């Protein structure tokens with residue numbers, strides 16, 4: 122898909138290393154040498170304009186042929202088109218052909234509701250060409266736009282609109298409702314940007330953060346410092362799960378050799394960078410807690426546990442803000458995602474404490490605290506899931522995605 126060189130480009134906001142950046146002339150350009158291959162930009166671009174270059178293992182996209190534009194030549198696609206179907210130019214200069222068209226004729230943009238203010242305008246276009254939900258959906262072909270098995274990637278996908286509910290149409294919706302004519306398109310074939318490693322990272326990060334939170338509840342319940350679990354086993358286990366979290370994140374990068382760019386070339390506006398700083402700070406506090414516990418400095422252990430609590434909450438919840446920057450994923454924009462992640466951390470942290478309880482001599486107050494952390498976190502998760510399932514969703518993309526998850530093609534996994 123063509124890059125829209127959005128005025129408010131979410132790919133630039135989420136990019137942790139400024140590999141994607143906006144030039145003074147408005148072009149969203151790309152620096153291959155800074156890209157770590159985290160694929161966050163692919164989750165942020167609502168237009169699927171980014172892909173992973175199989176040679177460089179970095180993201181790539183159209184950069185408006187800046188190498189040509191800078192020497193006064195139009196982009197290659199403009200020059201090669203025999204019918205002048207593509208018109209390029211300076212939108213800020215009212216005398217240019219394109220500025221006059223945009224000012225005086227009816228033009229449309231894709232997904233205006235995403236708030237990206239795209240600078241790619243379509244003239245004389247049918248809505249079915251701009252809005253994928255105007256055409257029929259295909260089984261197994263919704264979220265990632267991969268061709269359904271067994272249709273090979275090189276074949277076309279039939280998006281023939283249907284007058285009436287299609288096989289995956291959620292209640293109350295009809296595909297092809299605009300009566301658009303049938304059309305067959307080439308679909309974009311690329312694997313899911315984030316897969317099992319990111320899913321697993323939620324669990325390992327939740328345990329790492331939740332264990333400190335559960336131990337803090339144990340202190341509140343009167344457990345006191347001193348027992349091995351509280352003094353050094355908990356920070357050790359939390360640290361191991363935190364290390365696992367880091368390993369999952371690093372190995373998920375397409376350029377793991379550049380993972381330190383997150384800290385050395387990081388852009389603070391990206392929640393990927395903020396998350397890396399939070400996880401690093403949490404690792405440092407866990408390390409100090411462990412050392413103080415091994416040394417038997419009980420008072421210092423208590424202080425470090427309370428220092429760890431806000432950082433553990435941040436570690437558990439920051440991903441909600443990262444997902445909030447992933448503008449292309451409407452389902453991830455839920456305002457209760459933060460509480461979902463914090464509740465999950467309490468649930469798995471309490472559970473981890475109970476598992477350790479099986480092998481260690483733990484005060485009764487701590488056992489009770491772990492049970493309540495797990496029950497409270499699980500109950501909160503249940504309430505959040507109930508709210509997500511029963512409340513009205515702000516966009517049709519979310520409604521469709523929820524339907525596909527709970528009653529559609531992904532119901533089995535759900």
Ligand code: SF4
Pocket residue numbers: 123124125126127130131132133149165166167168169170171182237
């Ligand atoms: S969000 Fe997508 S379309 Fe917009 S500038 Fe970024 S890559 Fe281009």
Ligand code: SF4
Pocket residue numbers: 135136137138139140141155156157158159160161162163179180
């Ligand atoms: S893959 Fe990550 S580092 Fe590379 S451009 Fe996209 S967001 Fe930036």
